[in-house]
Amino acid sequence: MPKPGMFNFVNKATWDARNALGSLPKETDRKNYVDLVSSLSSSSEALSQGKRGADEKAQESKDILVTSEDGITKITFNRPTKKNAISFQMYLDIMHALKNASTDNSVITVFTGTGDYYSSGNDLKNLINDAGEIQDVVATSTKILREFVNCFIDFPKPLVAVVNGPAVGIAVTILALFDAVFASDRATFHTPFSQLSQFPEACSTYMFPKIMGPTKAAEMLLFGKKLTAREAWAQGLVTEVFPESTFETEVWTRLKTYAKLPPNVMRISKELIRKHEKQKLYTVNAEKCAAALERMPREEYAKALRNFLFRKAKAKL
Numbered sequence: 001m002p003k004p005g006m007f008n009f010v011n012k013a014t015w016d017a018r019n020a021l022g023s024l025p026k027e028t029d030r031k032n033y034v035d036l037v038s039s040l041s042s043s044s045e046a047l048s049q050g051k052r053g054a055d056e057k058a059q060e061s062k063d064i065l066v067t068s069e070d071g072i073t074k075i076t077f078n079r080p081t082k083k084n085a086i087s088f089q090m091y092l093d094i095m096h097a098l099k100n101a102s103t104d105n106s107v108i109t110v111f112t113g114t115g116d117y118y119s120s121g122n123d124l125k126n127l128i129n130d131a132g133e134i135q136d137v138v139a140t141s142t143k144i145l146r147e148f149v150n151c152f153i154d155f156p157k158p159l160v161a162v163v164n165g166p167a168v169g170i171a172v173t174i175l176a177l178f179d180a181v182f183a184s185d186r187a188t189f190h191t192p193f194s195q196l197s198q199f200p201e202a203c204s205t206y207m208f209p210k211i212m213g214p215t216k217a218a219e220m221l222l223f224g225k226k227l228t229a230r231e232a233w234a235q236g237l238v239t240e241v242f243p244e245s246t247f248e249t250e251v252w253t254r255l256k257t258y259a260k261l262p263p264n265v266m267r268i269s270k271e272l273i274r275k276h277e278k279q280k281l282y283t284v285n286a287e288k289c290a291a292a293l294e295r296m297p298r299e300e301y302a303k304a305l306r307n308f309l310f311r312k313a314k315a316k317l
């Protein structure tokens with residue numbers, strides 16, 4: 001083989017390395033190569049395990065709790081004083097937790113909330129700065145949102161929501177990407193997007209009509225109708241509703257049984273279920289994000305935000 005040119009970096013490096021070996025017998029050359037690759041792969045595994053361990057520690061932020069027990073990784077919205085509203089940091093922590101959960105030893109992954117709420121959705125204060133001024137952070141939000149939703153589309157193991165109380169906004173829409181949704185009869189499901197001058201996210205514009213039919217989906221996504229747990233079950237968004245008094249015991253007993261099912265077959269079945277939809281879901285997610293960036297009526301949005309942020313002060317007047 002003639003010596004490759006100086007800008008042909010990879011081939012030149014290969015050529016130089018081979019040349020340096022001189023006339024080594026082919027078999028010895030092959031064995032050395034296999035030994036080298038084996039040593040590299042075991043050290044890179046150790047490195048990634050060490051890194052994963054460090055990541056696990058890093059993700060123990062106070063607002064998102066991650067625990068793993070009985071084959072179940074539990075991701076908890078843990079910001080009860082703010083009704084578990086999801087801050088920017090929490091979106092990042094959840095993505096991190098999902099990435100770890102996809103490769104840890106657990107069989108299923110579960111989301112739930114601390115306190116009386118499951119989650120009040122996006123933290124509306126994500127969009128204001130320390131001085132209380134509304135900022136145009138739509139571009140940043142859109143980027144995080146797209147990656148966040150893709151993590152749910154791609155999540156390879158069974159994903160279950162244990163909806164312990166009211167859920168609002170993105171905490172509701174994302175449920176359509178879960179494999180099972182267990183709700184307390186105290187839970188409600190509210191998507192006030194028009195009231196907030198926002199577009200429905202998390203592929204709900206595609207998944208909700210598919211799950212509940214277009215008119216029921218429009219009732220939720222366009223008109224912001226709040227559903228009770230039983231209504232959400234009747235529309236197919238919720239798998240099963242449990243009485244509040246026995247909710248935790250019944251649900252966790254059930255989940256522990258599910259976590260004993262063979263993990264590989266569940267993972268492959270989930271892949272087969274989602275396979276034909278994946279491309280569509282990525283597209284819908286990207287389209288919603290592009291619409292938020294380019295077509296969001298910012299004045300209406302700012303007004304809706306101001307109404308929420310200053311509602312308590314107004315009520316006192």
Ligand SMILES: CCCCC/C=C/CC(=O)SCCNC(=O)CCNC(=O)[C@H](O)C(C)(C)COP(=O)(O)OP(=O)(O)OC[C@H]1O[C@@H](n2cnc3c(N)ncnc32)[C@H](O)[C@@H]1OP(=O)(O)O
Binds near residue numbers: 124
């Ligand atoms: C990366 C970005 C991605 C963007 C993705 C977009 C998603 C869209 C959505 O999720 S839209 C949905 C947004 N959520 C809401 O509109 C809910 C707003 N909150 C409320 O309407 C009410 O707070 C309530 C109905 C959830 C609860 O009412 P209640 O009267 O029982 O309690 P308080 O209002 O006093 O709430 C207690 C404190 O919690 C704060 N809080 C609650 N929800 C949010 C929230 N979503 N964002 C920010 N803060 C929230 C509330 O302000 C109180 O705090 P305070 O005690 O400091 O006043």
